[in-house]
Amino acid sequence: MIHTRFLRLCGRGSATVVALLAVMFSAGCGSLSNDPKYPVFQPPATNSAQAASAALGTNSEPGTNGAATIPTPFPADRPEIINIGDTLTITFLDLPIVVQPIERQVASDGTITLIDNQTFTAAGKNRGELEKEIRAKYVPRLYPRMTVTIKPFERFFFVGGEVRQPGAQRYLSPITVLKAIQSAGDFTDFAQRKKIRLTRLDGKKLTINWYDAQKDPKLDPPVYPGDTIHVPRRIF
Numbered sequence: 001m002i003h004t005r006f007l008r009l010c011g012r013g014s015a016t017v018v019a020l021l022a023v024m025f026s027a028g029c030g031s032l033s034n035d036p037k038y039p040v041f042q043p044p045a046t047n048s049a050q051a052a053s054a055a056l057g058t059n060s061e062p063g064t065n066g067a068a069t070i071p072t073p074f075p076a077d078r079p080e081i082i083n084i085g086d087t088l089t090i091t092f093l094d095l096p097i098v099v100q101p102i103e104r105q106v107a108s109d110g111t112i113t114l115i116d117n118q119t120f121t122a123a124g125k126n127r128g129e130l131e132k133e134i135r136a137k138y139v140p141r142l143y144p145r146m147t148v149t150i151k152p153f154e155r156f157f158f159v160g161g162e163v164r165q166p167g168a169q170r171y172l173s174p175i176t177v178l179k180a181i182q183s184a185g186d187f188t189d190f191a192q193r194k195k196i197r198l199t200r201l202d203g204k205k206l207t208i209n210w211y212d213a214q215k216d217p218k219l220d221p222p223v224y225p226g227d228t229i230h231v232p233r234r235i236f
Helices: 002-012 014-033 048-056 127-138 177-183 210-215
Strands: 087-093 102-105 111-114 118-121 147-152 156-161 167-170 196-199 205-208 228-231
Touching: 087 111, 102 111, 118 127, 127 147, 156 177, 177 196, 177 210, 177 228, 205 210
Parallel strands: 156 228
Antiparallel strands: 087 102, 087 147, 111 118, 156 167, 196 205, 196 228
8 A cells, every 4th residue: 555655656746856856967967067077078169261171172271262373483472482493603611622603503303513513402492591401411521611602693584475575574473474474564466375385494395375374373384483485476
């Protein structure tokens, strides 16, 4: 009899029991969340630009739109970086022999060759970095002392043919073929815009179609110091 009454009491108070248990569980969780021994997991903040970049499968940095960019000879904010086509004057001092200043143009593979037939990668470095690298290769292995100084020449590229101001143009910062043509006064009325010729220092030739390059920046290659751009004359 007592057992039956107990079951009935539990049946009537089930809602109350559940409510009490919920309050106790909530209070317990609240105390755990405030207890440093039981830290609550917080998902790491996600940079929206990085998330979008990952979703698109790109490596674009925050603040960029992830669009394809033309590779440049050196970063736009570091014009002091030595580049392919640069002419350098290298002076060696404090040697047991007299060595006249050497003038070298950075080859298409980015290198220069100096005394004792030693070759160095110059492109991509600033003058201070290259000076230290040159000295480290000679001293003390070949010479007990050496002071190296590098002086760059002014940079130029050349635009000829059917442009309004043909001739040498100063290379001040990274530039592409279409921008280089604009720097030479743009096309004349007789320009053949489909067969623009870019000639590298090593003799490699590229043909650029102005109409296609206008639509796709990847078809507008960078210009290096010493490069020559020729815009032919159209027949009709």
